[in-house]
Amino acid sequence: MMSVPERRFLYGLAAKYYTGEGLIIDAGIFLGASTTCFGEGLRENANLQRAQAKWKQPVVSFERGIVTPTMPAFFKRNAVEFDPMPGDSFESLVRENLKPVSDIVDLRIGDIQETGKIEAPIEILFLDVLKLPEINKFVVENYFSRLIPGRSIVVQQDYFYDLLPYVKTYQEYFADYFTYIGEIGSTGVFLCKQRIPQEVTIGIEDKLEAEEQIRLATVALQRSIDPARRFLMALSKVRLLRKLLGAKAAQNYLQFVKSEYPDASEKAPLRLREALRNAELACRAKEASPLTAPLDA
Ligand SMILES: C[S@@+](CC[C@H](N)C(=O)[O-])C[C@H]1O[C@@H](n2cnc3c(N)ncnc32)[C@H](O)[C@@H]1O
Numbered sequence: 001m002m003s004v005p006e007r008r009f010l011y012g013l014a015a016k017y018y019t020g021e022g023l024i025i026d027a028g029i030f031l032g033a034s035t036t037c038f039g040e041g042l043r044e045n046a047n048l049q050r051a052q053a054k055w056k057q058p059v060v061s062f063e064r065g066i067v068t069p070t071m072p073a074f075f076k077r078n079a080v081e082f083d084p085m086p087g088d089s090f091e092s093l094v095r096e097n098l099k100p101v102s103d104i105v106d107l108r109i110g111d112i113q114e115t116g117k118i119e120a121p122i123e124i125l126f127l128d129v130l131k132l133p134e135i136n137k138f139v140v141e142n143y144f145s146r147l148i149p150g151r152s153i154v155v156q157q158d159y160f161y162d163l164l165p166y167v168k169t170y171q172e173y174f175a176d177y178f179t180y181i182g183e184i185g186s187t188g189v190f191l192c193k194q195r196i197p198q199e200v201t202i203g204i205e206d207k208l209e210a211e212e213q214i215r216l217a218t219v220a221l222q223r224s225i226d227p228a229r230r231f232l233m234a235l236s237k238v239r240l241l242r243k244l245l246g247a248k249a250a251q252n253y254l255q256f257v258k259s260e261y262p263d264a265s266e267k268a269p270l271r272l273r274e275a276l277r278n279a280e281l282a283c284r285a286k287e288a289s290p291l292t293a294p295l296d297a
Pocket residue numbers: 001002027028029030031032033034035062063064065066110111112113128129131135295296297
């Protein structure tokens with residue numbers, strides 16, 4: 001599901017950046033592409049032995065492993081020999097794909113909120129699993145205080161994305177603890193520069209007033225100078241406004257977004273035009289829609 005540059009980045013992180021000071025967490029792996037990148041990269045890394053002296057399997061990968069309603073069509077389109085029904089398990093497929101790296105990967109099948117206990121520092125935290133606010137909360141509360149200052153990298157695969165505004169507001173809530181490093185595709189990359197005390201990570205939903213959430217969404221929007229990424233971030237902010245301040249405020253901001261990015265509303269690639277259309281529908285809907293994304297998005 002990830003682009004080639006994103007995969008190359010993960011491979012490079014594991015091959016050239018990783019020192020073995022902490023684990024590599026790969027959260028939300030679907031059929032295992034990201035884990036394969038980490039695993040194959042790690043084989044090229046001279047620090048692998050050092051890491052394995054501490055943890056036999058330095059990569060810990062999480063996947064729910066349940067076929068969603070849209071996955072059967074994905075399997076068909078990509079000629080995957082697997083014809084399941086929604087609700088079936090695809091664990092066997094993931095295990096098969098990860099066989100070449102199974103000696104260095106601790107694969108945990110199930111809901112990360114149940115399987116996600118980690119007792120070690122985390123050096124690389126790859127996140128493609130934050131499709132529900134409660135998963136985001138779990139990850140922040142359980143993993144952020146395990147990041148190593150000056151070393152750990154957080155890779156947010158759903159950053160430059162028109163949905164999931166809480167992924168951005170939570171990450172930006174910790175802006176003082178991170179340096180923004182850059183972007184690849186929809187991914188935003190952050191270096192942890194300061195230890196995050198565990199108590200700071202707890203109950204953020206109760207600490208963030210609406211006004212502060214909106215400010216953090218604006219900070220996130222300004223991370224990239226790329227117009228397409230900024231456009232998607234602005235649409236994500238529209239979703240947040242719809243939820244926090246209602247339809248009128250969201251519609252007013254959407255009008256502003258359309259005037260700021262006229263190209264994106266007319267001649268843009270389909271992906272951007274669809275995102276715009278969905279934001280328009282969300283603004284017009286009677287009820288604010290949940291801020292989630294499909295579990296396999
Ligand atoms: C966008 S896909 C990941 C794509 C993957 N990173 C890749 O390299 O192709 C998101 C994945 O997260 C998984 N997921 C969603 N909720 C989860 C949960 N609570 N625990 C574990 N995995 C979950 C889904 O089953 C899905 O396979």
